[in-house]
Amino acid sequence: MKLKSHVSALALASASIAALTGAAQAWTLEEAAKPYAGTELEVLFLDRPGYNAAIKMLPEFEAATGIKVNYTTVPYENALGEQVRDFVAGGDLDIALIDLVWIGNFAENGWLVPSETFIKNPALADPALDMADFFPLVLDAFGSWNGVNYGLPFDNYSGLLFYNRCMLEAAGFDKPPATWQEVMDTYGPALTKDGKYAYALQSKRNETQSADSFARFLWPFGGSFLNAEFRSNLNSPESQAGLKFRQDLMKFMPEGIVAYDHAETVNAFAQGDVAMITEWSAFYSTVVSPETSKVADCVEIAPEPTGPAGRKPALGGFSLAVASQADDAEKAAGWLFIQWVTSKAKAGQYLEMGGVPARQSAYADPALAATYKFIPALVESWKEGVPEFRPRFAEWPAITEIVQEWGTKMMLGEVSIEDGAKTIGEKMEAVLAEAGYYDGKKPLAQ
Amino acid sequence: MSFRVPRRTIAAFLGPAVAALAIVGIAPLVYAVWKSLHYFNLTKLAQQRFVGLENYGAVLTDPVFWQAMGRTALLFLIAVPIQIALGLLIALVLHRPGLTFWKTLTRLSLVLPMATTYAVVGLLAQVMLNQKYGVINQMLGWIGVDAINFIGDPTNAFIAVVMWDIWQWTPFVALVLLAGLSTVPPEIEEAATLETRSNWTVLRHVQLPFLIPSLVAVLILRTADTLKLFDMPFTMTRGGPGSATEFIAVLIERVGNRQFDIGMAAAQSVIMLAITIVLARLYIRLFYREVR
Amino acid sequence: MAAPTNRRHAWGEGVLLLLIGLFCVFPFYWMVTTSLKTQVVALESPPVWWFTPTLANYREVLFVDKVGPALINSLIVAVSTTALAVGLGTPAAYALARFEFRGKRDLWFWFITNRFVSPVVLAFPVFLIARETGLRDTHIALILMYLTFTLPIVIWICTDQFRSIPHELDEAAMLEGASQWRIFRSICLPLAMPGVAVSSILSFIFSWNELLFAYILAPKAAKTAPAMAVTFMEGYDVPYGKIMATSTLIVVPVLIFALLASKHLVRGLTMGAVK
Known part of the structure; x- marks a missing residue:
């Protein structure tokens, strides 16, 4: 590289x-x-x-x-x-x-x-x-x-899978899910009952929606925001598969997940209402401290589950x-x-x-x-991450607003996955065209 | 009657205020109009350039802008009639003779919501409406209603904003209408109550004509405040979930403050301002007493 | 026959009054009690009504989270802009009430329109202007911008007030050769004091409550209390007790002022449209 x-x-x-x-x-x-x-x-x-x-x-x-x-x-x-x-x-x-x-x-x-x-x-x-x-x-x-x-790295995160060992054991699992497919097929149905949910995905309409929710289901499924020519890749079969997977997984998440920011998600986990969350490493101290967590003794950490294209955890x-x-x-x-x-x-x-x-x-x-x-999960994640998990170019602040708006609309069912992805793609390309990526004024760096 | 005085005197009295308002009110507007004709993004100052009416074209054809406008209108159309109905009820109760001490106390409590910092009203809503820790859901539980996800569901969040607007402004409407009721000459009112036992008839035929000025004032001010509404939804939902509570001022703030597209935000502002001025002119013509 | 009906009536009315009062006051009760809860108690589900109160939230927001300086900033800004608005606005109101001149209606309409202009329209251009003039993050920038709504309030309410003063007084003074300025200062202004007081209180309340200008123009040194309250909304942790303690500190002064001016608040808020 x-x-x-x-x-x-x-x-x-x-x-x-x-x-x-x-x-x-x-x-x-x-x-x-x-x-x-x-x-x-x-x-x-x-x-x-x-x-x-x-x-x-x-x-x-x-x-x-x-x-x-x-x-x-x-x-x-x-x-x-x-x-x-x-x-x-x-x-x-x-x-x-x-x-x-x-x-x-x-x-x-x-x-x-x-x-x-x-x-x-x-x-x-x-x-x-x-x-x-x-x-x-x-x-x-x-x-x-x-x-x-x-800049020198200061406050550093990788997405990790936080899971409640006690809840998983009670449902007959002796280890965390290794793949997203397992979450969907076995862990999800077994852990969603009696007012408890298998998984919570913070999806509030701000950077959380683009970084923690939208991008998290693009990469492990082989999708990405942009292709090599900097055109939208969101309607590729891989990206679509990832976004559809996210939509399907919502049945194992608490209601109103589009209003969940980090605080709500971590709290739901810390209160024992949710068995698994994918959150930043920075929340470790919150979920293991008895002052802020009812499940401190049950908390275990694993790398994020893998998709068909590998782990590619949130960065x-x-x-x-x-x-x-x-x-x-x-x-x-x-x-x-x-x-x-x-x-x-x-x-x-x-x-x-x-x-x-x-x-x-x-x-x-x-x-x-x-x-x-x-620590082990973090070190492993930092070996497998993608720097352009979210493109880091100057246009991201404009693009993230688009993803936030239409990403939440998708989750709320106000627009279909295909149409939503298409809209994001069109608007994203308009921003990139304006910036001069398509007429050679700017190198294709993300 | 008014005095005829030398122009110099008039200028001396009015000059400072006019100059001050021109500097703080007009100069930024002119600047906004100028910027609205540019591509002007704070994070891309190098690409700044004159684009003519491009921004206006984009705003006028932008469904997001009109949806925010529509949402703002919808809030007005739902909340204000409820505020007027409840406010009228409260005003009528307070207007009846008797229980003077308690009525004074109630009037004082009515003053509180409308003076409350709007940003705090939104924060209060967050605390009280929380699905799990919120006291409102606890109270709903007492009457057998399941906890409602007020902030997380688009429709509920909109309803929550409407509810909170009603909380803050119904007392205001009540007090304005109460002031209107006090303009009804007591002789006429007494005569009417002797003639009919129906409160409705008294309201419809005797009191209503005196309430018209108050009602128009309520409509004018609620229109202005609904168009301005920013603090409460901003601190309560930040326009979400999705864009369920993205009212026009919240949208413009987002475009300017988070997309940094000051040119576009300026164009949106100018269009909103045009709508505001047309409405204001219309209303003021209809109602305010002109300067003699 | 009539007596029991009346008594029942009175009871019904009393209950209704109580409900209205509760409707208005309950959120404040909840705000204050939440501000006295620790984070653990505040996050009890369902919420608790009886608990051991603590002042820790107040101690923390005032001395650690710099809400104290923010309240002082709010005070400086609100008092200064109110004083400025009264100083500039009362002569203008006097002129509108007493003098005859061309363009008076247009001028008056322009003043009144300011009540309708949304701060979001002005905020961004003013940010750019403040950036050029070095006024960003100063009290002066906020004091000046708040004139956009405080000055119209003063002008409207005081114009009304000046009109209600009988002309005989100033006519007599004029015959004695007093200047318009002297008449304004020595005769009319003292008589218009109630209007000045009401408009001052309203200016103070509006300035104290303002968020958008403060949020954009004063990020740090001149940060006001409402802008401070917003900074607790970090997505990582929502400290309900601290938020409500800050809210209480912000709201209490305006509520006191509002109660002081309660009789005139409606007249002020409707810009004199309702007496």
């Missing part, structure tokens, strides 16, 4: 620079931060476990560097808008929080500083940065666009990058923070506090897998 080779070249370069400078003088965060003491950094955070973990780690960073990190917590649904408006208006955000589907957009608008700028600067680059230690898929997908890396997550609108001191300070919070050295602490690091080294210790049951 082209992207991957670029990034690993970058990682190599950084390693060699580190080797050169590391020999000359010992790099320390304290020394590197000295010129920037008193700098204040503005960044948006979400109210999710990974951010709460980082917030708990902040005092240590601030004490060591004298750099102050001012975070503003916003809901995910507002995070894109707030950042776009801030960048367009030349606002005060110094660090960009990038969902993987925003990377193309932010990068093409020139709102981000490539990480190479800092990696090349021996005063700022930590010799122990070790870019190659990030899961390559995650570093590519979350932080890189067109072969250039901007999502956020990287942090330096915003180009920041001034030089803020840029340097911002890099130091990003580098520190995603570092190898801090990965263990981040994990302990509820975050999910993207460092391969963090998961090397086999003892960890006993404490954090999601």
